[in-house]
Amino acid sequence: MLFCAQKLRSKEGYSTVLAIGTAHPQTAFEQASYPDFYFDVTGCSDNAALKSRFRRICERSGINTRYFHMTQKVLEANPSICSYMDDSLDARQDIAIKEVPKLAEKAAIKALQEWGQSRSSITHVVFATTSGINMPGADLALSRMLGLRPTVNRVMLYQQGSLGGSTAMRVAKDLAENNKGARVLTVVSEITCFTFRAPNEEHIDNLIGASICSDGASALIIGSDPKPGLETPLYEIHWCGQTILPESDGAIEARLSQAGLIYHLMKDVPRLMSRNSQTILSEALEVADFPEWNDIFWCVHPGGKAVLDEIERTLHLHPDKLEATREVLRDNGCMAGASVLFILEQLRKRSVELEHPTTGEGCEWGLVMGIGPGLTVEVTVLRSCPTFL
Secondary structure (H helix, E strand, O other), X not given: OOEEEOOOOOHHHOEEEEEEEEEOOOOEEEOOOHHHHHHHHOOOOOOHHHHHHHHHHHHOOOOOEEEOOOOHHHHHHOHHHHOOOOOOHHHHHHHHHHHHHHHHHHHHHHHHHHHOOOHHHOOEEEEEEOOOOOOOOHHHHHHXXXXXXXXXXXXXXXXXXXXXXXXXXXXXXXXXXXXXXXEEEEEEEEOHHHOOOOOOOOOHHHHHHHHHEOOEEEEEEEEEOOOOOOOOOOEEEEEEEEEEOOXXXXXXXXXXXXXXXXXXXXXXXXXXXXXXXXXXXXXXXXXOOOOOHHHOEEEEOXXXXXXXXXXXXXXXXXXHHHHHHHHHHHHHOEOHHHHHHHHHHHHHHHHHHXXXXXXXXXXXXXXXXXXXXXXXXXXXXXXXXXXXX
């Protein structure tokens, strides 16, 4: 199996997460009432059988609340988005170009405030989104919103899907460790304006996505060699690796069309993860010193309850090991690439609430697992830092 990995660096060269910020739109939808809203706003309430099926999917999702920019007001102003396959690309692009950087700004400001240093010290911006494509991109828009220096070095990552958070963190790690003094603002912002569409019996995949996907943005400040007394590291980033699962062609894929981003999901995704998870994660054992999977903390992309259940079952994880992941899924839904960075923040919060001495819920080592198109899995090895209770 092809596995590209970064090698372990000397301790003084490790990149670290120095701050975390998260944000979502103001409008929250309760999962129990979402089927009524979804079928009403798309004019499909007369399809009782499909609505009943969608309601059952929502009930099994493990989600209580999701957040959306795509409110009834927004959708009524853009009726083409509420259809199944009408030409709507321009309308979707207009929303994404404006709202993706705005949501990113909310998360970035929180991270910058926690970091506490001058914005002029940000040397790089890494921005990931699956919502829209434009030039110049959301990276430039965000840099201007925040008043960053015009010389800031930017990297724009489009169409990474749910890998966006893990991939952006890997790119930021490289930049931080290979540019002395670098401070990398790492942002993922996702809005469902490109995937929202009316339900249809011919596209059940869309029902799955409509039942779990939501809007959110997350931001990290990443840098090596934290300044004593001025910067407080939360996690050390020790290693990153990415692999394509065997026999997974077509498992997760999407194509941009005049009707937006059309995606397809294979039912086998949980099984593929279950069957291959041991091989994927074995590389991490060479980096971190732990005897078994229950000795570390976990940050797994919440791409659905079934995926989490399969990973938990295959690795014989204690129920509390994926609790932070399940809490993010429950309270926010699946925010594509932004989700794993939300989970890092949730792990930090849980560690403080449970009075653990480190950000890893009492564990020294932990893994971030991103899951995305390919079927691709990205693994990051983290080392927790003191919580300073």
